Amino acid sequence: MKYDIIVLGSGPGGYVTAIRASQLGFKTAIIEKESLGGICLNWGCIPTKALLKSAQVFDYLKHASDYGLTVSEFDKDFSAVIQRSRGVADGMSKGIQFLMKKNKIDVLEGTGKAKPGKKIDVTDQDGKTTEYSADHIIIATGARSRELPNLPQDGKKVIGYRQAMTLPEQPKSMIVVGSGAIGVEFAHFYNSMGTDVTIVEFMPNIVPVEDEDISKQMERSMKKAGVKIMTNSSVEKIDTSGNGVKATVKTAKGEEILEADILLSAVGIKSNIENIGLEEVGIATDRDKILVNAFYQTNVPGYYAIGDVVPGPALAHVASAEGITCVEKIAGLHVDAIDYGNIPGCTYATPEIASVGLTEKAAKEKGYELKIGKFPFSASGKASAAGTKDGFVKVIFDAKYGEWLGCHMIGAGVTDMIAEAVVARKLETTGHEIIKSIHPHPTMSEAIMEAAADAYGEVIHL
Numbered sequence: 381m382k383y384d385i386i387v388l389g390s391g392p393g394g395y396v397t398a399i400r401a402s403q404l405g406f407k408t409a410i411i412e413k414e415s416l417g418g419i420c421l422n423w424g425c426i427p428t429k430a431l432l433k434s435a436q437v438f439d440y441l442k443h444a445s446d447y448g449l450t451v452s453e454f455d456k457d458f459s460a461v462i463q464r465s466r467g468v469a470d471g472m473s474k475g476i477q478f479l480m481k482k483n484k485i486d487v488l489e490g491t492g493k494a495k496p497g498k499k500i501d502v503t504d505q506d507g508k509t510t511e512y513s514a515d516h517i518i519i520a521t522g523a524r525s526r527e528l529p530n531l532p533q534d535g536k537k538v539i540g541y542r543q544a545m546t547l548p549e550q551p552k553s554m555i556v557v558g559s560g561a562i563g564v565e566f567a568h569f570y571n572s573m574g575t576d577v578t579i580v581e582f583m584p585n586i587v588p589v590e591d592e593d594i595s596k597q598m599e600r601s602m603k604k605a606g607v608k609i610m611t612n613s614s615v616e617k618i619d620t621s622g623n624g625v626k627a628t629v630k631t632a633k634g635e636e637i638l639e640a641d642i643l644l645s646a647v648g649i650k651s652n653i654e655n656i657g658l659e660e661v662g663i664a665t666d667r668d669k670i671l672v673n674a675f676y677q678t679n680v681p682g683y684y685a686i687g688d689v690v691p692g693p694a695l696a697h698v699a700s701a702e703g704i705t706c707v708e709k710i711a712g713l714h715v716d717a718i719d720y721g722n723i724p725g726c727t728y729a730t731p732e733i734a735s736v737g738l739t740e741k742a743a744k745e746k747g748y749e750l751k752i753g754k755f756p757f758s759a760s761g762k763a764s765a766a767g768t769k770d771g772f773v774k775v776i777f778d779a780k781y782g783e784w785l786g787c788h789m790i791g792a793g794v795t796d797m798i799a800e801a802v803v804a805r806k807l808e809t810t811g812h813e814i815i816k817s818i819h820p821h822p823t824m825s826e827a828i829m830e831a832a833a834d835a836y837g838e839v840i841h842l
């Protein structure tokens with residue numbers, strides 16, 4: 381019952397940590413109360429992308445004639461779409477089971493609760509509690525859908541993301557509150573499937589963390605696709621006593637009442653920090669997050685935390701990177717702290733959004749003198765051939781040294797293109813080096829080279 385490392389929670393933070401720990405020779409166990417793979421594989425990244433793929437195929441069928449094709453009959457089967465998504469998630473979770481076995485990691489099924497003295501209790505489904513101990517306990521319990529006091533989720537008419545990907549029937553209408561990646565992805569999915577969707581966003585722009593040009597383009601694209609968008613607006617109260625949901629929305633012009641079958645609350649996440657023994661062990665928290673140093677050590681020696689339970693962007697790849705950094709440090713390897721300024725963020729709606737680094741506004745606020753380049757996909761041969769001309773690449777360089785400060789993209793497939801900017805920025809690549817790096821033709825990625833060239837007055841295809 382004694383391990384070198386015990387990881388609490390098996391999301392992309394926990395299971396990746398456990399694998400890396402095992403690779404480094406640590407005797408490792410992982411505790412999970414639900415399904416291996418956590419939110420990302422079971423209720424987040426993966427099942428949503430499966431839903432979005434169905435929406436994309438459906439959209440292609442709707443626009444088949446644009447490609448010279450006649451598809452005389454097609455329809456959607458909402459429950460089959462949901463089933464496919466669940467099947468994909470189950471398959472991924474089974475894959476993690478395989479990886480745990482392959483890496484000789486003990487999976488302890490049950491609810492874990494840390495105790496002082498580097499011990500942890502695991503209570504299984506039958507209520508039986510077993511005590512384990514480890515030299516290092518890594519907390520990776522993740523997060524859940526955040527509930528606002530005026531938007532209590534009943535799981536039926538007012539729902540969070542879990543219900544949004546398992547609805548028994550397709551709603552005719554839906555209000556999506558919040559337009560971060562999760563809200564926008566669901567809004568796009570349901571709109572494509574034929575639901576009448578209205579987004580209500582408190583901030584002046586949708587996808588508010590993105591560069592303003594990206595947000596504006598996304599708003600245009602989503603409106604063109606039929607999504608109604610209310611920015612600078614907030615849902616003040618809801619009434620679920622009738623058939624659907626009546627939402628009172630405060631807008632700049634006064635109050636408006638929206639009615640829909642379902643309201644999806646996508647206003648962020650709440651960390652799972654309750655009942656995991658933090659108080660008993662004396663682990664410090666601040667505003668819903670466990671406090672850690674640059675190598676994920678809490679204030680109590682031997683206890684660490686990574687992923688959505690710690691401050692920083694709540695993203696799967698961040699959770700994984702934090703876990704790897706944490707165990708490599710425990711192993712005594714020379715390891716650099718994570719550069720939180722070089723983390724890519726993606727939204728997988730149509731068009732997709734991908735970005736890394738500073739927005740134009742943030743770069744200006746930091747006092748940089750900028751060289752900005754932009755290349756629209758309407759001028760890209762690949763985009764024209766593919767029929768995906770919506771969107772652009774925007775690059776931001778520091779005028780003085782050529783440092784690549786930010787890359788912001790919106791368009792088809794850009795989520796697969798952003799890694800170029802991440803690697804280049806990690807290697808401290810300058811704008812001119814990007815221009816001189818030959819990109820394959822025809823690809824969407826040429827737009828990055830062209831945008832960089834635009835920043836320096838050397839663009840060819842504009």
Ligand SMILES: Cc1cc2nc3c(=O)[nH]c(=O)nc-3n(C[C@H](O)[C@H](O)[C@H](O)COP(=O)(O)OP(=O)(O)OC[C@H]3O[C@@H](n4cnc5c(N)ncnc54)[C@H](O)[C@@H]3O)c2cc1C
Nearest residue numbers: 389391393413418419420424425492522687688694695696
């Ligand atoms: C709808 C949606 C879409 C998303 N899409 C993306 C995306 O496309 N890309 C991206 O990067 N991120 C995405 N995310 C975010 C991503 O899912 C999270 O950032 C990521 O899962 C965090 O990983 P984690 O390991 O910290 O925690 P989680 O994945 O939340 O895993 C925590 C695990 O701990 C378990 N656990 C909690 N408490 C206990 C306990 N006491 N005992 C035992 N087990 C416990 C939970 O059951 C869970 O399995 C999405 C999130 C949502 C909700």
